Amino acid sequence: MSEAPIYTEYHPRWYRAKISTYWWLGRWPYLKFTLRELSSIAVAFSVVITLFLIRAVIRGPEAYGEFQSRLRTPWAIAAAAVAFGFVLFHTVTWFNSAAQAMVVRVKGKRVPGAVVVAANYAAWLILSGVVTWFLLGG
Amino acid sequence: MAETIVLEVSRYCPERDTEPTFQSFDVPFRKDWVVLDGLNYIKDKLDGSLSYRWSCRMGVCGSCGMMVDGEPKLTCATFLSDYVPGPVRVEPLRYFPVVRDLVIELTDFMRKLKHVKPWIVREEEKLLSEGEYLQTPDELDAYKQFSMCINCMLCYSACPVYGLDPHFVGPAAIALAQRYNMDSRDEGSRQRLDILSEHEGIWACTFVGECSTVCPENVDPAGAIQRYKLTAALDAVKSLLTPWGAK
Numbered sequence: 001m002s003e004a005p006i007y008t009e010y011h012p013r014w015y016r017a018k019i020s021t022y023w024w025l026g027r028w029p030y031l032k033f034t035l036r037e038l039s040s041i042a043v044a045f046s047v048v049i050t051l052f053l054i055r056a057v058i059r060g061p062e063a064y065g066e067f068q069s070r071l072r073t074p075w076a077i078a079a080a081a082v083a084f085g086f087v088l089f090h091t092v093t094w095f096n097s098a099a100q101a102m103v104v105r106v107k108g109k110r111v112p113g114a115v116v117v118a119a120n121y122a123a124w125l126i127l128s129g130v131v132t133w134f135l136l137g138g
Numbered sequence: 139m140a141e142t143i144v145l146e147v148s149r150y151c152p153e154r155d156t157e158p159t160f161q162s163f164d165v166p167f168r169k170d171w172v173v174l175d176g177l178n179y180i181k182d183k184l185d186g187s188l189s190y191r192w193s194c195r196m197g198v199c200g201s202c203g204m205m206v207d208g209e210p211k212l213t214c215a216t217f218l219s220d221y222v223p224g225p226v227r228v229e230p231l232r233y234f235p236v237v238r239d240l241v242i243e244l245t246d247f248m249r250k251l252k253h254v255k256p257w258i259v260r261e262e263e264k265l266l267s268e269g270e271y272l273q274t275p276d277e278l279d280a281y282k283q284f285s286m287c288i289n290c291m292l293c294y295s296a297c298p299v300y301g302l303d304p305h306f307v308g309p310a311a312i313a314l315a316q317r318y319n320m321d322s323r324d325e326g327s328r329q330r331l332d333i334l335s336e337h338e339g340i341w342a343c344t345f346v347g348e349c350s351t352v353c354p355e356n357v358d359p360a361g362a363i364q365r366y367k368l369t370a371a372l373d374a375v376k377s378l379l380t381p382w383g384a385k
Contacts, residue, residue: 013152014235014243019301027208030298033346097345101364108276 035086036093042086045079095120143167143218144225145176147188150236158236161185162225165218173213173228174202177240190240197354200290204240205229210292210352231291233301247291250307254315254333259326277322284317284362286355293349293359305338309349309359312340316362319369331370340366 020026024034056067070076098120099113142164150158163184165176174192181188192202195214202213207227218226234242264271293309300306315334319327334340343363350360 014237015150015152015155015157016235017232019233019298023298023301029348029351030346033344037344097347097364100347100350100358100361101345101368103361103365 032093036090039086039090039093042083043090045083046087049080049083091124095124141167143176143222145173145180146225146227147177147180147240148227148229148236149188149239150230152238158229160227167218167222169217169219171218173204173206173211173216173218173226176218176226177213177228188240189238198288200288203231203290203292203295205232205295210295212290212292212354215354231295233295233297233304234291242291244291246304247289247294247308247311250311251289251314254307254311255326255330256311256314256318258318258321258324259329260323261325271323273322280322281317281320284313284320284357287314287317287357287359288355290354292352292354293357296346296348296352298346298348299342299344303338303342306342307334307339309343309363310357312343312366313357313359313362316366319366331373334366335370340370343367 024030053067056063071080095117099116102116104111104116143166145163145165146160147163148158149155149161163176163180165171165179165184168175174195177188177190177192181190190202190204192214193199194201197212197215200212203210204213205211205228206213206216207221208229210231213228218224228240230236230240230242234244234246237243287310289310291310293313294300297306297309300308312334315330318324319330340363343360345360345364347360350356350358353359
């Protein structure tokens, strides 16, 4: 709908309220939504760090050691902690929204939303377990 | 228990005011009174010039939607007892132009609703002699939730995307489009997808989710939009992979 909204013509003075720049601070659901959108930056940050990690591993032990020492600085630790918190928030909010975005049917019957959400959390737990097992040396 | 409760009602007279102001009214507090009863009391006993819309008084017509203490509500289903000791602030639905007092201008919504073709589209109508278009209970169940929309526009007032971008088609119109897409008798989903795949359609929605929270009929417009996005994305991928089969 590219054309401007059409209202009844020739009406003299409707009142149109202006929307505050800070509308997202007015209510918790709006703030939560804004934080969820901002958390995408943290997700991107985590991906970039992982890519740098892979590059350091490929370049050999010296590059990997240098990369590790950079990650041990207070700023890097603080950034990683904030990013981790946001990534968790991102994951939880999207998992909780999954049932709204996706309708799963089994034999023609709709699977309850709670089951869809629970399946996401279960997959998360299983994958985290596999990664932990792998990191601890199998 | 208090005998009265204060309603702070937004007043706007287009011939006189540059912006709305609040006027306080003492109305009787009764346990079974809803906000609309308070407004009707004001209209009947205190100030006959108060303007607002209402009709059925039973949550069916969708006329009496207003902001009650900052939340979009059907005033016929919002009890004063939930706001004791008050005051209760009553304003016109947010993001819509105000015509007078609590009356909003809804032409924009009506135009958008018509734009998404919320009716059964058939490529070819059956003859009357061939009988009805039959549906199984499962086919009815597929769209029934979305058919419960009463066009009250509370979802638009809860949607910051609509507030920031008035071109956005909006939650109720998209949910109603989805209602007909999912109807087994309908053959117009391609036409609707072309309309709603535009920027101001489904892709403008950022999934705040408040439209579904405030919906008095549990229609879940946010869910309808996300599912529509999935359909549109799959359709786009399908067109890319099989260009010979597109449209």
